[in-house]
Amino acid sequence: MRKTLRRLLLAAALLIIILPLGGCWDRKEIENRGYVLGVAIDHAPAGEGTGKKEFLAAPQGAGRRKYRVTMELPKFRKEASKEISSSQQHLLWSAEGESMLAVARAINARVYFGMFFEDIQIMIFSEAVAREGIGGILDFWLRDAEIRRKVKLLVAPGHAEDVLKANFQVDEVNSVFIAKLPKNADRSPYFPSKATVGEISEAIRAKRSFVLPFVLVEGKEVKLAKAAVFDKRQRMIGELDEFEVYGGKLIRRELKQGVVVVANPAAPGKIAAFELYEADTKVTPHLEDGKLRFSLEAKFIGTIGENQVTGQDALDPEFTTAMEQAVATEYTQIARKSYDRQQALKVEIFGLGKLVYNRYPQYWKSVKDRWEEEVFPSTPIDIKIAVSVRRPVLKR
């Protein structure tokens, strides 16, 4: 009995000692954190002014006032005032400086709630920043323990800040809305969908080039489209248009769905659309006499999604065959165009290097260092796409 009592006392004493030692170390009420949802990184406007600009500058011992970082935070408000227009859904804070950390802390001096990065959804770079290189900027965002791997990276032509400032039709915080857009990437494969901090960090470490989607704002609308191509030094060197991204996905074996519109074989003035629903793509590297070439063989199965010639017998085998041929040609062109474009840009983001490594590891070792610059741009590819139309008639 006495032993139990002593144990109890000991436990109580431990509690009393430990609890104040912890001292509610990290305690911060949920409403007192600044949930950063989106970050936009621009170049700071040129010209050293006074007033507001001085106000925005982050104190730094070294470095310039190079970047302007804008953070988007949700606005907490009581239910009663819910009718406030969507323009006031969010709060924006900006600061300028070269060090991301200094900038983030500079904002903390202006709000009582500390900036909290665990809920960041997107990070937008302006094209100018992207062309200069994002590797150095990303360091802080990869280093910070609060950042999640899932943060989506985007590039904005013009000012990145404007994307966050835009007033969309939907009643949602801009960053949250934009972050949800890639959910439709399978159906609309016109922008790179695997562009998260995690993936890009892997690419940076593996010294691979990568692509980020563009985010375009027009009026009350936003759109993800095209791709900004980054070389292995994380500098943007060019862009792919929407079909080049489409073709890129095809060669990367990531194409699952998608539409191609071709001239209708039955009536040349009209169009017909093929909707892909099953793709089986195989890319094989071949090394013959020290010369590398790729062959792409694909079997695409889909349906005629649209046929604007009324009264056309879709079961007519001639029509179907012509349709299949037209679609195959179209797909081949799309893939070819993307391949050529990347050869011209001297970047390879199809993941073909991995295939070469898997099949010819010895050879890969010898070309690894000059893969993108020399070897890939001179490697040909054979593209053989077979299209099969199933379920041609769904309409009576």
Added chain:
Amino acid sequence: MIFLDGMVDEAAINEHIIEKLTQPQAVRSSAPQPLSLADTVRHTVITAALTTEETEMEPIVNRILSGDAALFIDTLPAAIVVATRKLETRAITEPETEAELQGPRDGFTEELRVNITLIRRRIKNPNLVVTRRTVGIRSRTDVAIVYFRGIAAFKLVREVEKRLEKITVDIPAPSGIHSLFEDSPFSIFPTMMSTERPDKLTAALAEGKIGIMFDGTPFCCVAPTTFVDFFKSGDDYYEKWLPAAPIRFTRYISAFFALTMPALYVAITSFHPGLLPMPLTLTVGTSREGVPFPTFIEAFIMEGLLEIMQEAGIRLPKLIGPAVSIVGGLVIGEAAVRAGLVSPPLVIVTSFTAIATFSISSYRMGLPLRLLRVPLMILAAALGMFGVMWGLIAIAIHLSSLESFGEPYLAPLTPRSSANLSDLKDTVAMLPATRMTERPAYLEPQDAVRIKEEKSGRDDED
């Protein structure tokens, strides 16, 4: 003749004793051989079923105190004690504290003999042993130890007897006697189950456990009791196992949430909002906006309110009961949120906690969970999730160090060997009744087989 008015059956005394004694003795001569005076009176005059001859004063007094009549006859050096006991007892009613949907509707009463009858009626087997003794030096409360000879381990029976012998309290409260011989009096967890349901006790006896019944309380104790026993309900066995098993599992889940929900809420909202999905973070953050107290204080106040309301609900007469729930639930909950004193998510957390507590079938198990919530909340407020885990680990360590009548408290969740793994069939989840062919091995029953392979006859419930 001596008897206590009010405890005896007066009609029986009139008819079987006084009437017979005052009548002329006609039958005496028919006896084949002459009897002693005492025997004559016992066997030929008095027509009561149970008579004994007592020569010592103390048993006579005891018998009179229990409601028998003692007949002193001049010149006879003994008293004839006639069993004329008649107790006014409550009718057998439905057990109120342990509701079951499909269970039998009878419950134990305050009268020991009735309770034993309820068990005997269910198990018509001479091997059902009932040994009686008294507890309490002054109160001499009757106690019956019930077990199944041939199933219950002998050492277990001996252990129970030994512990009952050690009780030296003069007048124990009948419903509280179990706390006098329970293991670990300093532990917050109950190590002995008390049940109002004869079917539950019968099932326990059939497993090889021992029932201890006290006169004056409808609650019978079951020894040993392990942690999982508190989460079993008769309904688990009355329904098909497939729906019953997940329902039982939900009781464990709700026990976990009843214990940790406020603590988790405090820890997550004030330390780790990153654990919540982003939209939820914003919703909770929005609703907390403008609430004057930190989450911990808020949760603490709500927890206090909940406990007060629960207690008020029990103590109040049934007629005023609904008033408490209206004032407590609607007025305080709604008004506090409207006034901005409490955030709506916390009201949800608190009510979920309360409901989760109610779904644990045993009231005795609900109490420690309710009580342990507060220390966990304090740990959460000071150390965050680390503190909650710390507290849970401490509770787990404590649970695994407990014992009930020599059996580990966490048995059969922690089997001693792989041979005991089959005990798990009836713990957190359960298997069909026909697959529970063995009694729990941790009880070391003398007859381990419950269902014999060739014969489908079962001993009892399943």
